[in-house]
Amino acid sequence: MNEALLEQVINGLMMGSIYVLVALGMVLIYGVMHVVNFAHGVLFTMGGYLGHFFYHRLVDSYVLAILLSMLTLGLIGVLLERGVFRPLAGNLRNQVIASLGLILFLENGVVALWGPNALQWKVATTERFVEIGELRFSQHHLGIILITLVLVAALGLYLKYTRFGTAIRATSQSQEAAIVVGIPVRRVQWTTFAIGAMLAGIGGALVGPLFLVFPQMGDVPLIKGLAGILLGGMGSVPGAVIGGLLLGVTESVSTLYLPTDYRDSIAFMVMVLILLVRPQGLFGQRMRGED
Amino acid sequence: MTHFWKSRLLALAAALLPLAASAQAPAGKVQLGVVTALTGPLAAPGVFQMNGFKLAVEEINANGGITVAGRKYQVELKVYDTRANPSEGASAMQRLATVDKVPVVLGELSSGVAAAIAPIAQDYTMPLILTVPTGPNLTEQGNPYLFRVNANNLQLNQALAEFLSKQGWSPISFVAWNNDAGRGGVIGIKELMPAATKDGYVGYFNVGEVDFASHISNIRNSKSQAVMLFMDEEPGSLAIKQIRDAGLKVQMVGTLAMGSDRFLKRLDAQRLDGMVQYNAFPPNADVPRIKNFSQRYKAKYGEEAHGFAAQSYDGVMVAVAAMQAAGTVSNGKAIRDALAKVDHQGVIGRIKFDAKGQASPAVYVTQWCANGSRSILYPENLKAGCGAG
16 A cells, blocks of 8 residues: 555656646746736647657757757747737736637647647656666656756746846736836746746656657646646745645545546645635735735 | 420430440449548558558459449449548548449448448448447447448457456456446456456546556556556557556556557567457468468558458458349449348458348457567467467
């Protein structure tokens, strides 16, 4: 029993890490632009496809392919912010509709470029294993958890200790005040969008070799990432991290006690229960004027 | 031109039309309708089905075509792509009946599309011969115009259960599609297993799910000796890879999607080694009809023959045999009656339809060997070592 539990906790941390990567990007973008980017799942998918493309066509090094995929996604993020979200600034409804439209546009773009069938992506790290007692995990599996931890730590330090990180936090707190003290809010916005897109990109490029690269691969991470954000508290960066990991572990462990096909509903039931007790989420702050 | 003459001329033209049609007939061509998935999610298995149809037609025509009621005909295929979509299939079927007016339709891969097109076959008295779909319900609808050459899930499960009960693997776990076929399959095979076989874990997964980790932990937890994977190629390859990578030592039991060279290419011999699966056609078996077909297939397509191709090849042969027996290339009802009586020695074995239109071809169980070849474990009389499956 303990072995299965350990196995599912590690599996849950791995899936949770993926949710965290998606959730973090969305939370940052939400902070500085006050828009939920529903197209974030498709950016995740594009990360998988671009990584696959770079690995097989260009560089033959997994690390380089991930980096290139991240960079390209960062660029795409900037273009989306400039081309789609900024022109619609001030109109939340249109921004949300635009991000939903982007899902159709980008997902079909991926299908048009790479076809509807799933792609296999074989890299060396999925073929090397670490044994823990009777259990066995691929290095890739554990690598995803490790890389996410490093990225989360790096992002935390960046936000806390650099000038630009402070500017991002300031813009999240109050855009008007940020403008007043001379923070280049526009630059903050497109940079944040680029960082968010890069996090989604690395998520896709990390998951691709473990499973498959296919047009809908970003759907589940998007929904779970969003749930992670709500669980942790809308707008809270540590909340997104804890929320994502908690969701991953909860749904994984639940399958040991309840039928596996209830996995998704269990995760959301836990979310609803926590929000009933703490409507602002685990780390969210109650704003004045909110019920 | 007055109205009178106009109508006279039209009547004359109408009277001459059948003559014109029969004047064309000496060219002697008969078109067989085909509905299959050339694109979409089932495009890959669709290739095997088309290869079988094409090989049959090519061989028939190379031998001078077919003789029906004393006249020689060359055989042609009129192919429509259903994209594995029931409504596309239905409109293709309508077209074959009303525009192309073919005597017989062959095809389909998905049971969903087959269920949508079968009633149309009955409406237009145009026999439909299925060569791949395995949904057991298809032949339970009392549709006299539906025939199925290949074994259905019930027949496949029966063979597998008979094989499994002799192995004594217990407990047995199941991981299956979360749909009719998956859930029905698990219930069906459990009923056929001996009482001594204990239940392990039963888990269902949804289309698009790629992470089998939860299932694997549960299988480990249940101390199962074997796990049956009720799924097709793509999830199958993911599940097997993840089971092996997690270091879970369990006997894997698969479906016919997992016993071909094509499947081997998705994975590797090391991960497949020892796995057993039911199979409708062992392309390397030392049986003259199978060997012969496999050689011809390989010569034409440069790859290992596939069960879907063999079944589809036999489908064309059965259709042609029925037209010859009925002495017509246009009367659907007469061809249907002939199909009901057909007794054909095909590549996959003897094809004779029961009252519901279902044939009972042989079902095999093959096992993967360490070198990437397959052996035959079942039926007993065809048991053969690595390289035979």
